[in-house]
Amino acid sequence: xxxxxxxxxxxxxxxxxxxxxxxxxxxxxxxxxxxxxxxxxxxxxxxxxxxxxxxxxxxxxxxxxxxxxxxxxxxxxxxxxxxxxxxxxxxxxxxxxxxxxxxxxxxxxxxxxxxxxxxxxxxxxxxxxxxxxxxxxxxxxxxxxxxxxxxxxxxxxxxxxxxxxxxxxxxxxxxxxxxxxxxxxxxxxxxxxxxxxxxxxxxxxxxxxxxxxxxxxxxxxxxxxxxxxxxxxxxxxxxxxxxxxxxxxxxxxxxxxxxxxxxxxxxxxxxxxxxxxxxxxxxxxxxxxxxxxxxxxxxxxxxxxxxxxxxxxxxxxxxxxxxxxxxxxxxxxxxxxxxxxxxxxxxxxxxxxxxxxxxxxxxxxxxxxxxxxxxxxxxxxxxxxxxxxxxxxxxxxxxxxxxxxxxxxxxxxxxxxxxxxxxxxxxxxxxxxxxxxxxxxxxxxxxxxxxxxxxxxxxxxxxxxxxxxxxxxx
Amino acid sequence: xxxxxxxxxxxxxxxxxxxxxxxxxxxxxxxxxxxxxxxxxxxxxxxxxxxxxxxxxxxxxxxxxxxxxxxxxxxxxxxxxxxxxxxxxxxxxxxxxxxxxxxxxxxxxxxxxxxxxxxxxxxxxxxxxxxxxxxxxxxxxxxxxxxxxxxxxxxxxxxxxxxxxxxxxxxxxxxxxxxxxxxxxxxxxxxxxxxxxxxxxxxxxxxxxxxxxxxxxxxxxxxxxxxxxxxxxxxxxxxxxxxxxxxxxxxxxxxxxxxxxxxxxxxxxxxxxxxxxxxxxxxxxxxxxxxxxxxxxxxxxxxxxxxxxxxxxxxxxxxxxxxxxxxxxxxxxxxxxxxxxxxxxxxxxxxxxxxxxxxxxxxxxxxxxxxxxxxxxxxxxxxxxxxxxxxxxxxxxxxxxxxxxxxxxxxxxxxxxxxxxxxxxxxxxxxxxxxxxxxxxxxxxxxxxxxxxxxxxxxxxxxxxxxxxxxxxx
Numbered sequence: 001x002x003x004x005x006x007x008x009x010x011x012x013x014x015x016x017x018x019x020x021x022x023x024x025x026x027x028x029x030x031x032x033x034x035x036x037x038x039x040x041x042x043x044x045x046x047x048x049x050x051x052x053x054x055x056x057x058x059x060x061x062x063x064x065x066x067x068x069x070x071x072x073x074x075x076x077x078x079x080x081x082x083x084x085x086x087x088x089x090x091x092x093x094x095x096x097x098x099x100x101x102x103x104x105x106x107x108x109x110x111x112x113x114x115x116x117x118x119x120x121x122x123x124x125x126x127x128x129x130x131x132x133x134x135x136x137x138x139x140x141x142x143x144x145x146x147x148x149x150x151x152x153x154x155x156x157x158x159x160x161x162x163x164x165x166x167x168x169x170x171x172x173x174x175x176x177x178x179x180x181x182x183x184x185x186x187x188x189x190x191x192x193x194x195x196x197x198x199x200x201x202x203x204x205x206x207x208x209x210x211x212x213x214x215x216x217x218x219x220x221x222x223x224x225x226x227x228x229x230x231x232x233x234x235x236x237x238x239x240x241x242x243x244x245x246x247x248x249x250x251x252x253x254x255x256x257x258x259x260x261x262x263x264x265x266x267x268x269x270x271x272x273x274x275x276x277x278x279x280x281x282x283x284x285x286x287x288x289x290x291x292x293x294x295x296x297x298x299x300x301x302x303x304x305x306x307x308x309x310x311x312x313x314x315x316x317x318x319x320x321x322x323x324x325x326x327x328x329x330x331x332x333x334x335x336x337x338x339x340x341x342x343x344x345x346x347x348x349x350x351x352x353x354x355x356x357x358x359x360x361x362x363x364x365x366x367x368x369x370x371x372x373x374x375x376x377x378x379x380x381x382x383x384x385x386x387x388x389x390x391x392x393x394x395x396x397x398x399x400x401x402x403x404x405x406x407x408x409x410x411x412x413x414x415x416x417x418x419x420x421x422x423x424x425x426x427x428x429x430x431x432x433x434x435x436x437x438x439x440x441x442x443x444x445x446x447x448x449x450x451x452x453x454x455x456x457x458x459x460x461x462x463x464x465x466x467x468x469x470x471x472x473x474x
Numbered sequence: 475x476x477x478x479x480x481x482x483x484x485x486x487x488x489x490x491x492x493x494x495x496x497x498x499x500x501x502x503x504x505x506x507x508x509x510x511x512x513x514x515x516x517x518x519x520x521x522x523x524x525x526x527x528x529x530x531x532x533x534x535x536x537x538x539x540x541x542x543x544x545x546x547x548x549x550x551x552x553x554x555x556x557x558x559x560x561x562x563x564x565x566x567x568x569x570x571x572x573x574x575x576x577x578x579x580x581x582x583x584x585x586x587x588x589x590x591x592x593x594x595x596x597x598x599x600x601x602x603x604x605x606x607x608x609x610x611x612x613x614x615x616x617x618x619x620x621x622x623x624x625x626x627x628x629x630x631x632x633x634x635x636x637x638x639x640x641x642x643x644x645x646x647x648x649x650x651x652x653x654x655x656x657x658x659x660x661x662x663x664x665x666x667x668x669x670x671x672x673x674x675x676x677x678x679x680x681x682x683x684x685x686x687x688x689x690x691x692x693x694x695x696x697x698x699x700x701x702x703x704x705x706x707x708x709x710x711x712x713x714x715x716x717x718x719x720x721x722x723x724x725x726x727x728x729x730x731x732x733x734x735x736x737x738x739x740x741x742x743x744x745x746x747x748x749x750x751x752x753x754x755x756x757x758x759x760x761x762x763x764x765x766x767x768x769x770x771x772x773x774x775x776x777x778x779x780x781x782x783x784x785x786x787x788x789x790x791x792x793x794x795x796x797x798x799x800x801x802x803x804x805x806x807x808x809x810x811x812x813x814x815x816x817x818x819x820x821x822x823x824x825x826x827x828x829x830x831x832x833x834x835x836x837x838x839x840x841x842x843x844x845x846x847x848x849x850x851x852x853x854x855x856x857x858x859x860x861x862x863x864x865x866x867x868x869x870x871x872x873x874x875x876x877x878x879x880x881x882x883x884x885x886x887x888x889x890x891x892x893x894x895x896x897x898x899x900x901x902x903x904x905x906x907x908x909x910x911x912x913x914x915x916x917x918x919x920x921x922x923x924x925x926x927x928x929x930x931x932x933x934x935x936x937x938x939x940x941x942x943x944x945x946x947x948x
Binding site: 071074116143 | 560570571
């Protein structure tokens with residue numbers, strides 16, 4: 001059977017082949033960078049979405065959906081924003097045979113779709129905060145090489161947009177987004193670092209941007225989300241203001257929080273290995289696959305036993321698939337390993353007669369379970385798998401960072417680098433050149449590793465300077 | 475407080491005002507016919523989607539998602555289909571400042587997006603049946619007057635696409651779709667009739683089309699879905715074929731099943747009344763609203779009692795809202811009535827002290843519940859409301875049809891008409907002219923009312939003829 005390229009030395013090749021083998025997407029759709037969500041990939045996405053919905057709604061955010069198409073006139077109201085997106089939006093110019101009076105943009109993100117309507121919704125301080133989110137597709141006319149989930153032209157996207165009474169409340173919402181994401185990331189078993197991006201890399205139109213970055217081997221990082229503070233940058237141009245308790249009219253302060261299908265890519269990148277994809281059970285399309293092993297002679301009771309077991313596990317809320325196809329067991333083992341299924345249960349005649357299973361989890365742990373408390377043992381085996389998958393990801397995360405104390409050290413970095421930076425843009429660009437990547441910015445909260453005492457700027461040597469991160473964003 | 479226009483005599487005015495008052499959508503988005511799903515409307519849609527997903531997955535259909543944009547080259551492969559949609563598709567012609575080599579269509583429906591990929595997925599009879607569905611938005615450059623949910627330019631859409639080994643299996647899938655829809659309609663409390671459309675009104679490219687029609691007062695009907703048999707009409711042009719067990723290569727036979735946000739409109743149209751919208755509890759954004767009534771003096775215990783009650787009901791799986799806004803109780807009653815909430819629970823000091831509630835359902839039934847088995851009594855009150863809402867809809871449905879035995883009788887019909895038709899198109903058009911509407915077609919299965927013995931064609935007088943339905947589709 002095929003083996004995958006080496007993950008460490010040929011990461012992108014490894015990633016592309018694993019995604020292909022796991023059947024998470026079909027890239028053969030006849031528009032480059034617009035891929036098909038297969039049944040298996042869609043199930044992973046559905047679980048991801050469910051976690052996002054659960055955690056964001058716990059913070060009081062409500063679901064909405066705004067139109068896909070944005071009139072050019074609205075799209076162009078905020079100057080920095082349009083500059084940031086102008087080169088990469090799709091334009092709808094015709095309806096039937098008619099040229100549209102006002103061309104329409106396929107949303108690249110929904111600020112300019114939502115904010116004219118927010119201006120109608122918000123009148124008084126009693127209408128605040130407004131916290132709404134939507135899960136929709138966005139579109140970017142990507143000119144770089146596209147990669148499934150990581151860089152595509154139609155993007156499955158989560159976006160929260162909020163309006164707050166003042167800057168402090170908006171700052172608080174950014175913090176609340178970060179803690180909501182921490183809970184999501186826990187379900188995804190994805191250790192991450194929240195980093196305030198440097199000025200030159202913030203979202204077009206933002207006051208500041210905090211990115212959620214995940215190290216994915218070497219100096220590579222994957223930005224899987226962002227939360228932005230907009231201050232009044234959009235509420236001014238879009239006229240989103242309210243009557244304050246003192247009778248004055250004020251602009252709202254806004255925030256956004258965005259996540260995307262890159263999370264699917266991040267899960268593959270972080271948890272996958274030489275055998276293919278690996279899903280934490282909260283996200284796995286199938287949490288358990290039962291493989292009935294029916295020998296040429298005998299084994300009549302095996303399939304009914306497998307099906308009854310699957311039904312019981314489903315009644316406990318598990319997503320279970322019985323692979324009763326006519327492939328050989330070895331082919332099935334390989335298939336479900338590449339597909340990242342957390343727990344495989346092999347049942348042959350011996351297991352069916354004894355009321356047991358041979359359980360093999362995606363990290364290779366093999367054990368015989370049952371007959372006493374079989375279902376409980378299976379649920380426990382799944383929980384144990386999740387714990388070990390998480391521990392493995394945490395260990396990889398911890399070794400993904402190292403301190404660099406001079407610019408030359410940044411060359412050929414084999415981890416994301418912790419460096420000291422004075423905050424000047426010129427120094428930032430020197431650092432970016434040295435690492436052949438990006439200054440990711442200053443982490444919010446504590447550093448992912450202990451860097452010791454403050455040090456002078458790695459570029460200019462001046463103090464004060466702050467610990468920042470530099471790497472190679474995918 | 476505002477009253478609504480008369481539903482019977484001014485249906486569309488009534489409908490528009492009820493949708494507005496119930497805050498199900500915001501029409502003020504700056505593109506005509508593209509509306510905003512408000513938090514309240516989105517919640518109704520979410521429940522609708524959940525019912526659709528549950529019932530279609532029970533039949534073995536799997537979720538997928540295909541891209542929104544379809545290359546012109548693929549879009550034009552099936553001749554009838556393109557003729558049917560050409561005048562009403564949106565065209566993407568530019569990416570950034572670049573003219574696209576091949577213009578892209580925003581999907582009006584996904585046959586032409588999916589079928590090139592189905593041709594890759596299907597190789598052997600073992601790949602059949604292929605039953606997949608997606609819930610996405612579709613786009614139509616509508617030139618007629620747009621109406622929220624009923625006729626919009628961006629449409630929330632459910633579409634199942636299947637490939638079967640032969641015509642019989644495809645016919646069976648159409649039947650299976652009809653019974654899946656019957657289960658959905660049961661949750662929506664929407665009595666419907668499945669009607670095979672006449673040839674001149676079938677889906678572009680279909681072998682035949684069965685529509686799901688709902689009478690909405692007078693002779694008006696609302697088509698809320700369809701299931702189509704395509705035979706080989708698409709599989710030929712798109713090359714979707716398979717190796718049969720006998721080694722021959724055959725085209726698949728295809729079916730589709732489509733439902734849309736019109737269901738939201740249908741629920742408003744069927745269940746709504748002079749007081750506004752009314753939702754069956756399976757679909758209601760909030761199933762229960764608790765209104766704490768706090769008098770100027772006293773009532774300290776009321777809000778905690780209301781909140782604790784709401785928490786308990788939520789733990790039983792109910793969607794509950796506590797309206798603790800500072801509006802007066804009368805304004806709240808009006809609000810939740812227009813919004814169609816099944817059950818309102820008023821709690822004042824007396825109720826809080828006694829451990830009771832005053833329950834008022836959306837059909838006006840008022841009763842004191844508790845203190846014994848309060849939660850159970852509330853759940854039962856909700857079930858009782860659903861039964862009576864359903865009975866009311868069934869009674870309205872039964873009186874929505876009447877037999878007509880001559881063309882002149884069709885003028886100014888006050889119901890949908892049951893008429894006898896020989897099957898000729900010329901006679902069909904005479905009937906359409908007489909009723910100033912459409913020949914809906916011949917019902918699948920039994921007629922919604924008993925029409926007695928077969929009669930000669932209402933237009934030409936010839937026999938044999940079949941009972942058909944004629945009405946005024948919205």
